[in-house]
Structure formats: structure tokens, C-alpha cells
Amino acid sequence: MFRKKTLFILGAGASCELKLPSGEQLIPLITNFLQLSRNSFDLEGNKELIGYISDMHNNNYAGLSIDPATKAVYSPNQLIETVQFLRRALPQAISIDNFLDAHKSDKCLIFLGKLAIAFCILSAERQSALFKKETEQLTIKAETIKDTWYDKFFKMLNESVSTDNVDDIFSNISIISFNYDRCIEHFLYLSIMNYYKLEPEAAKIILSKLQLYHPYGQVGMMPWHKSGFAARFGGSDHIRAEQLLNHAAQIKTFTEREHDPAFVEQMQRAVMHAQTIVFLGFGFHPLNMELIRPKNSVVNNIFATGYRVSSANRIMLQQETRDWLSRDDRLPVHIYDLSCADFLRDFERPIRFG
Known part of the structure; x- marks a missing residue:
């Protein structure tokens, strides 16, 4: 004691x-997850990200918004533009936390950033010695x-x-x-x-x-917590779009925590x-x-x-x-x-x- x-x-x-990744190592993991472009009418890039986005659009989970109160819907073009900006600019950030705070008024960027953090951290938990x-x-x-x-x-x-x-x-x-x-x-x-x-x-x-x-939150509350979205360490074996949104919603930016x-x-x-x-x-x-x-x-x-x-x-x-x-x-x-x-x-x- x-x-x-x-x-x-x-x-x-x-x-x-x-x-698990350091803050510096997390940045390329996030940019690797955030790969999205358009070929004619089809989305191209990271198949997992495309799968989540397609599933969200088809089921309209929370209107594609991390904040259910906003009900914001992001078009494919808006998502592609934001992803490409993130991939260009994020490598110059001290950390993903600082980057999200620098762009705190860009709801689409915050949404994608949190989605990527949740995916990468859950994947890292699954690869750890504790999983x-x-x-x-x-x-x-x-x-x-x-x-x-x-x-x-x-x-x-x-x-x-x-x-x-x-x-x-x-x-x-x-x-x-x-x-x-x-x-x-x-x-x-x-x-x-x-x-x-x-x-x-x-x-x-x-x-x-x-x-x-x-x-800045975590990718889910542990089972003994009395409130919040509970999730096992490493997440489910097959994380669905709705689950990933719930994981991402637990993450807070500096501005959100100030509030x-x-x-x-x-x-x-x-x-x-x-x-x-x-x-x-x-x-x-x-x-x-x-x-x-x-x-x-x-x-x-x-x-x-x-x-x-x-x-x-x-x-x-x-x-x-x-x-x-x-x-x-x-x-x-x-x-x-x-x-x-x-x-x-x-x-x-x-x-x-x-």
C-alpha cells in the first residue's frame, strides 16, 4: 500500500x-484508417471505413453524428474532403487531442477523428497482452x-x-x-x-x-462503472457501425471536457x-x-x-x-x-x- x-x-x-501506440504512433494509425475517395459513384479506400459509413447511411444511426442532439448528416463529398484534409494535416500535430481542439468548430472533422480513434484504440487493446x-x-x-x-x-x-x-x-x-x-x-x-x-x-x-x-474519455466504460456505454476490453469480436459510434461517443475533446x-x-x-x-x-x-x-x-x-x-x-x-x-x-x-x-x-x- x-x-x-x-x-x-x-x-x-x-x-x-x-x-499500445504512443501519441506519435497513433497519428499514422489514424491516417491509415482514414482513407476515402470517390471513383465515379463508388467510394474507395479503407474497406472497413467504407463499410461503417455505408452501414450508417443505410441505417441512419444518429444521423451520422457523434452528437445525437445535432442530427447532422454528412454527405459522401463532405466526408471525402474532410478525410483528405485530416490525412494531410494531422501528421503535423503534436497529438490527435491538440488537432481536434484546433478544429473544434468542424463537426465533421471531430466526428471522423473520434471514429478513427475508437477504431484504432480498440484494435490496439485487442493486440495487447491483456486481451x-x-x-x-x-x-x-x-x-x-x-x-x-x-x-x-x-x-x-x-x-x-x-x-x-x-x-x-x-x-x-x-x-x-x-x-x-x-x-x-x-x-x-x-x-x-x-x-x-x-x-x-x-x-x-x-x-x-x-x-x-x-x-478525454475512453473507448467505453468498464463493466463495474455505474453509467455510460459499457464495453469489454478490446470491444466485440466483430464491431458493428452502431457499436463503433457508441465507442466514439465516449471520447471527449478539450473543449467538450471544459464544458x-x-x-x-x-x-x-x-x-x-x-x-x-x-x-x-x-x-x-x-x-x-x-x-x-x-x-x-x-x-x-x-x-x-x-x-x-x-x-x-x-x-x-x-x-x-x-x-x-x-x-x-x-x-x-x-x-x-x-x-x-x-x-x-x-x-x-x-x-x-x-
Whole structure:
């Protein structure tokens, strides 16, 4: 367990250790999915995308709109034009999040962007070490995660926690994940069942106590969530157009999340009350930092991975992080050029007991 209130803030680099794409790697996956053109009266390009669009048109799912309230219908020409723009411009973006925010008034672009994110992330979940087919038993094999930070994190969590007090395993932990995937919650679900010999329903009750936030949403809620569109990890074996729309509707842009002040306040309070903050695989993009900036802070230690980040940039990030919390140079900010797994192995005790 953790002695102090500890907040983990996860970026795409945290999921990379389970073979999911980084923010940079996600961009070509999205542009590869978004292939659409016209040959006479027929659409050409990615067969899966064409299939989804044709199915949506034939069944008029939500009027081809991510936002059912708008009932917007996008013509094939509008879709083609937007797809071609996305393919040209997206590779110049820092991340898909920043790109969607830059074009927040273009509803067709937002629709296609979310559709592509949902498809690519679900595909990545299915290729990860945590995925199980619908016909397979939900278990976890220790050897598949032994070289990842997930393995070390769970060992940090379960030390001195028995079956008698497992209900309190998350008592000093909260997580903000800027990732669309559900790797961390699915991993914890499988691990708690496996390690404590629990039935799924008992594990779900324990997981429901974890303070876990996805600022930009996720491709579906996990089964223990009490509201929202629930979807198994990796999605269905054959995702239909209606399902993909539901997955995509769970994704939020920066502007959409700003319009949800209650949720933003919950995240900011998690930052405000944390005594230790740990950034794993996080890019420190200003848009993301601003979204969770607290009104004040009691933190006394910050730890962060800076994998392949230059010394000069790490020094700058240290000061920017202090400024983010309106704190002076006395606040320790530890940023090291290490993978998430190596970082937790090297800093386990300072993080848990420091």
C-alpha cells in the first residue's frame, strides 16, 4: 500500500509497455484508417471505413453524428474532403487531442477523428497482452507483464494487503489517465481477481472504489462503472457501425471536457489533495496540464519519467511543473530519462514512503 495520498498521472507512454501506440504512433494509425475517395459513384479506400459509413447511411444511426442532439448528416463529398484534409494535416500535430481542439468548430472533422480513434484504440487493446477473446477465461499471465511498470505497480499496491483488508487497497491512490484505452483498469481488475482469488463481482466492487479519471474519455466504460456505454476490453469480436459510434461517443475533446465543470473539478481536487504526484509516460503538453491545474496544492514530492527527453528539456519541465502548481524551487521535482518500468523499480520506496 501507499503511505501518503499518491496521484498517478498517465500519458500514452504508460500504455506503450503493453504494446499500445504512443501519441506519435497513433497519428499514422489514424491516417491509415482514414482513407476515402470517390471513383465515379463508388467510394474507395479503407474497406472497413467504407463499410461503417455505408452501414450508417443505410441505417441512419444518429444521423451520422457523434452528437445525437445535432442530427447532422454528412454527405459522401463532405466526408471525402474532410478525410483528405485530416490525412494531410494531422501528421503535423503534436497529438490527435491538440488537432481536434484546433478544429473544434468542424463537426465533421471531430466526428471522423473520434471514429478513427475508437477504431484504432480498440484494435490496439485487442493486440495487447491483456486481451482475451469472448470465449476465453478472464485471467492474467504474470510472464506477459513482468517487464512492465504494471507488474511493479501492482506489487507496490498489494504489499501488506491481505484478503482481510483488500477492500482498502486503493485507499491512498488516485489515477488520471490521459489515454483513451482502458489498460490500467482492466489490468487491475484481472490482477485483483488473480492475486486475491476473487470472483468477478467482488473484484468489480473493489475497483469501483478507485478514483480513476480519463480527461478525454475512453473507448467505453468498464463493466463495474455505474453509467455510460459499457464495453469489454478490446470491444466485440466483430464491431458493428452502431457499436463503433457508441465507442466514439465516449471520447471527449478539450473543449467538450471544459464544458463539464463538475468532472474537471473532481480531477483538479485529486491533484490538489495529492501529497505525491507521479507522472508516467506523460508528455507535459500545456493543454493537458491546464485542464487539471488545481487552485492550490499540498504536494511535497513529484516524480516523473522523461524517457528520451534531453537534459535541457528536463530542467525546463521541472520549473514548468513547479509553476503549474504555483510553487517555488523548494518543491522537489524528479524527472529521469527512464522507462516507466525502470522508473518504478528505481524509485519504489521514495514514491511509497517519501
